[in-house]
Amino acid sequence: MHNQNGPPVQVRHHERLLTRSSMMLLQATLSGMGVGLLPMRLAQRHLESGALIRVLPELSMAGRPVYVSYLSSRSLSACARAVLDKTLALALPLQREATQSAPSSNH
Structure with missing residues (x-):
């Protein structure tokens, strides 16, 4: 903490x-x-x-990092793209919340 x-x-x-x-x-x-x-x-x-x-x-x-890995040389299936898009839609607001509530490193 x-x-x-x-x-x-x-x-x-x-x-x-x-x-x-x-x-x-x-x-x-x-x-x-x-x-x-x-x-x-x-x-x-x-x-x-x-x-x-x-x-x-x-x-x-x-905050803890979340990683999404996929082969960039292949195009994503519609299902995989939907999962990735949903993950990003859920994670980005949480990342902003964590950034805003994180302790300042300026002393």
Whole structure:
């Protein structure tokens, strides 16, 4: 995790639930299972309603890269092009959100 005012920080925790689904993690957090590291786009409305409370507001997660590989020497099938286009459509707003919420490197 990144601290707005300093070097990266490690937070010790013990997982009660491991999932690749942000929606499942959101539901588990809302049902009181524990603390969840959620994307702001999913948590925002629940933070505003008071259903969730932000803990450790001075920390944020660094974005993780996503790679899409394909042979440039071949034209993509319509299906592969649709998957690539959808991936980019979903990833670009997340990249902008991460860039805007990332700690400034200017001290």
